[in-house]
Amino acid sequence: MGNCDIGLVGLGTMGAALALNIAEKGFNIAVWNRTGAKTEAFMEGAGALAARITPAQELADLVAALKPPRAIILMVPAGDPVDQQIAALRPLLGTDDLIIDAGNANFRDTNRRMADPGAFLGIGVSGGEAGARHGPSIMGGGDRAHWDRVAPILTAIAADYHGMPCAAWLGPEGAGHFVKAVHNGIEYADMQMIAEIYGLMRDGLGRSANQIGDVFTRWNSGALQSYLVEISGQVAAAHDAATNGPLLDVIVDAAGQKGTGRWTAIEAQHLGAPIPAIEAAITARNISARREERQAAEALFGPAPKPIDAGILQDSVMEKALIAGKVLCYSQGFGMLAAAARSFGWTMPLPEVARVWRAGCIIRSAMLDDMADALTEDAGRTLMMAPVFADHLRAGHAALRTLVATAATHGIAVPALASALAYFDAMRTARGTANMIQGQRDFFGLHGFARLDDGSTGQHGPWADAES
Numbered sequence: 001m002g003n004c005d006i007g008l009v010g011l012g013t014m015g016a017a018l019a020l021n022i023a024e025k026g027f028n029i030a031v032w033n034r035t036g037a038k039t040e041a042f043m044e045g046a047g048a049l050a051a052r053i054t055p056a057q058e059l060a061d062l063v064a065a066l067k068p069p070r071a072i073i074l075m076v077p078a079g080d081p082v083d084q085q086i087a088a089l090r091p092l093l094g095t096d097d098l099i100i101d102a103g104n105a106n107f108r109d110t111n112r113r114m115a116d117p118g119a120f121l122g123i124g125v126s127g128g129e130a131g132a133r134h135g136p137s138i139m140g141g142g143d144r145a146h147w148d149r150v151a152p153i154l155t156a157i158a159a160d161y162h163g164m165p166c167a168a169w170l171g172p173e174g175a176g177h178f179v180k181a182v183h184n185g186i187e188y189a190d191m192q193m194i195a196e197i198y199g200l201m202r203d204g205l206g207r208s209a210n211q212i213g214d215v216f217t218r219w220n221s222g223a224l225q226s227y228l229v230e231i232s233g234q235v236a237a238a239h240d241a242a243t244n245g246p247l248l249d250v251i252v253d254a255a256g257q258k259g260t261g262r263w264t265a266i267e268a269q270h271l272g273a274p275i276p277a278i279e280a281a282i283t284a285r286n287i288s289a290r291r292e293e294r295q296a297a298e299a300l301f302g303p304a305p306k307p308i309d310a311g312i313l314q315d316s317v318m319e320k321a322l323i324a325g326k327v328l329c330y331s332q333g334f335g336m337l338a339a340a341a342r343s344f345g346w347t348m349p350l351p352e353v354a355r356v357w358r359a360g361c362i363i364r365s366a367m368l369d370d371m372a373d374a375l376t377e378d379a380g381r382t383l384m385m386a387p388v389f390a391d392h393l394r395a396g397h398a399a400l401r402t403l404v405a406t407a408a409t410h411g412i413a414v415p416a417l418a419s420a421l422a423y424f425d426a427m428r429t430a431r432g433t434a435n436m437i438q439g440q441r442d443f444f445g446l447h448g449f450a451r452l453d454d455g456s457t458g459q460h461g462p463w464a465d466a467e468s
């Protein structure tokens, strides 16, 4: 019988970093990789931590190295590779032995895998390579008893927020991977809104990358303090030796995506949960990838950007607009989590979600601490209506309006910020316009409508008279 506390399969960038983190926290870990050469290279680079790491040649060696009941983390690409790895491991394991998928999985796959015989957990891990190595944010999902078994290891390796580990059980079944997908949807929107403001400064205000970097760096010491604003400042400031100019100016303007954002948009539609800023960000990535088409359209219609008067779009306006956009985007993300919990019958502690996002993950920001507090006070509330965020919106929606209107009149696309504003305006409109939609539906399909005056439902208009 082995003496290792946990096993890990898949020594890619994230897997290797996670294994070193686990060893560094004092646990004995056994590792296995499909190609043995990678395991050897990993062990050579492990330094003193190698003493707590057992490299396995075969999967059976990995299993033999573990203390029962065993726990094995999978860090392999999402989809078929996970199923293949589970199929290879299960015959070597007892029913008590736990497989933990720590990659970015579609939560529907996680639900399916959890329904199969054998203990299984799906956890979302955020923070990139540095996070995995020194403290990621860990979003646990699945059977609570399974989580509790490995919680001592997962909380020990997680990011620390003022003495609190950013790792928690967030719900049954695939809830952990669901929360991670929503995290990534928010990540896309956060990044897109920053990129839109970068575009206004570059194309509208004619600023250099370095000047733009300075603005982001300054904002990072205020309400916008966050990892993504911080690294945006650094990205904009980076120098390119080959061109002796800003690196940002030579990076191709076509964004990649591995699909987690897309999962969020698809699930939001299934749930009927409005997340327009997140959807706009995903669509913006799709548009960015159509570079040749955009170049052809610019040749056809002429370039859009015109100079913007710096007096109209002051830095303070853009900062307030970005704060408002961020509040609206997070409110949409948490609203989607609440809708999922209701629809799937999941117990999902929303304050805990905000708490595990405060450090370690890509969307970590000062604002998440306020979100955790606001949800602790009332987990059922719509975040944008919590006093602290309502204050941000009261202070910022005029700025967001100025920014979106200015961008529109100068032909500069700001889809995520514009969607956030439209969401705000739609949400604050008590008497909307869907009475017209209901009238139209009843006209062509006799779908029926409810009446405002007497509260009756299933009513019909005099359409037959109108058509005859």
Ligand code: 6PG
Binding pocket: 104, 125, 126, 127, 128, 184, 187, 256, 257, 258, 259, 260, 261, 361, 362
């Ligand atoms: C994280 C990130 C990570 C994500 C990559 C790439 O939380 O650490 O969300 O999980 O996979 O950032 O994502 P895209 O390729 O979709 O941009």
